[in-house]
Amino acid sequence: MARDLTLYWWGQTASTVGSLFTAVALPVVAVVHLDASPGQISLIGAAATLPALLFGLPAGVLADRIARPRRALILLDTISALAIAVVAAGLAGDVVSIPWLIALALVSGSVSVVTEVVYFLHLNQVVEAGGLTKARARLQSGQFGAGLVGRLAAGPAIVAFGTATALAIDAVSYLLSAAALLAMRPVAPLERTPHSGRTAFLRDALAGGRILFGNRFYRALMLLLTVPILTGAGTGALGGIYLLHTLRVPTGVYGLVGMVAGLLGLLGSTLAGRILSPQRDARRVIVLCYVASSLCALLYPAAGGPLPLALVVAGLGIGIPALFGAVSNVALSPVLVADTSEEALGRVMATLHVYAGALGLLGALAGGLLGDRLGVRPAIWTLAGASALVMLLTAPTALRAIRAAPFRPEPPERTTAPAEESAAR
Secondary structure (H helix, E strand, O other), X not given: OHHHHHHHHHHHHHHHHHHHHHHHHHHHHHHHHOOOOHHHHHHHHHHXXXXXXXXXXXXXXXXXXXXXXXXXXXXXXXXXXXHHXXXXXXXXXXXXXXXXXHHHHHHHHHHHHHHHHHHHHHHHHHOOOOOHHHHHHHHHHHHHHHHHHHHHHHHHHHHHHOHHHHHHHHHHHHHHXXXXXXXXXXXXXXXXXXXXXXXXXXXXXXXXXXXXXXXXXXXXXXXXXXXXXXXHHHHHHHHHHHHHHHOOOOHHHHHHHHHHHHHHHHHHHHHHHHHOOOOOOHHHHHHHHHHHHHHHHHHOOOOOOOHHHHHHHHHHHHHXXXXXXXXXXXXXXXXXHHHOOOOOHHHHHHHHHHHHHHHHHHHHHHHHHHHHHHOHHHHHHHHHHHHHHHHHHHHHHHHHHHHHOOOOOOOOOOOOOEOOOOOOO
């Protein structure tokens, strides 16, 4: 199924390029054009994570009842394109305000909740048996590479053509992703057990939590993730103000700061395929990468001095953690697949997203509060320092959990096989 994976790669890559245009454009709109305060910026960040709390568990149940994940992804790409096109039109008409950006964050966050839990189900259908890790690394490499292109082009495009054009490019990219999914060969529907009634729905919604808290390493992993997600959300909420106001990065080169992250993230994705051999315990790689990422994130608030130096240090403060994060993201795939049945994978992913969403919401609000009270740079120092300290204290717990239970590698057999769908697409 190499052809389908290539189509998926092109669709995901196009979507990532477009998303980077929006990621660069929205802070410019909020900070430069609407003069948003740290508190308002944090509300936009919180709005992006709120859907994970509201819809995360139902999305997991829905994902585990979807027989054809590809169709769901096509619908989600279409919704994203429409939402972004509406805001692009509003920008062109000069009627956009902070509530518009909050609304877009809510819609994008809601779509993302479902997309993330369906993504693994669809990818597991596309790849050959035992090829999930390499496929995940390839797709992630494409996304980071596309991120380089997006960050390189977004700033100059915004200066030359305006923020409305940047968002319009993102809307088109989602349509290209949907077209790539449509062009893929049909596969057999996933076998699903029929469920009905509120009791069954509630039981299924809570099943992901039972699986996570019943697995010793998953419990340690959730503990390990707590503070980095909190502090990362807070730092991300302040990122636009920090770069554009504190470091005085010009709008035209604002997107270039993230290029280092894209480059090192691409390197991390490439290395992950080599590091994660079947004989290596992917859980240990995850823990070590999380610790290294938090320590290296201390470079970000240290940025200062002449603008070129500040750009380099800020870029490394984002980029080096991105390298370790890319490796850990690839490593997480075989861990989840090995320890979770295919019927429950969506619910486990959804529960993780709800957990991360709750922490991200609190972190974004905390970042805005700290930014208003302490100032932007001191707030980022506080968040990054807390993350590094807690990671060093909690990593031994995760490593002990790893030693207590041997790792089972990615299963060699799959429950689905290519076939013609019984119904028309």
